[in-house]
Amino acid sequence: MSIEEAGADLWNSLSGAELIQAMGEGRFPELSDVSAHIGQRVVAAEPGRVELAWTPGEHLCNPAGSVHGGYIAMILDNAVCFAGASTGTHFVPQLTLNLTIDYLRGVQAGETYTVVSTCLKPGRTRMVSTALISDPQGRPMAQASGSTVPNQAFAR
Secondary structure, eight states: OOHHHHHHHHHHHSOHHHHHHHHHTTSSOOSSSHHHHHTEEEEEEETTEEEEEEOOOGGGBOTTSSBOHHHHHHHHHHHHHHHHHTTSSSOOOEEEEEEEEEEOSOOOTTOOEEEEEEEEEOOSSOEEEEEEEEOTTSOEEEEEEEEEEEOGGGOO
């Protein structure tokens, strides 16, 4: 989907956090099918902090029956990218430079997890963010830290 099809007026007028929040509210469509595939939904966004709800489906499980670590990495990557993008005067998708993950507990399909990401160091050329996945009881499941850069293909 192109930016024009998605709503150029919102794209050009909202801040990074406002556009992420608009995605969560359904006022601005996701730019790819990744969120739907992995079960990700934006709950809240403010500059430097984004909260996602994540309900992984059975199709994300490994042969042992738990969610594959690659999909856990994917939601954490999305979260640190959103945290960085939330700090901008306009939304600019992020490219990941590195991502360090600690897997703490097994993640199960069908359960809704909270993923909170925070941008620790915003910037124009490099941002550093953290993300934490928690289960409904508040127990940490996995955490990540990562650095991202704005994707210049979307710069304006």
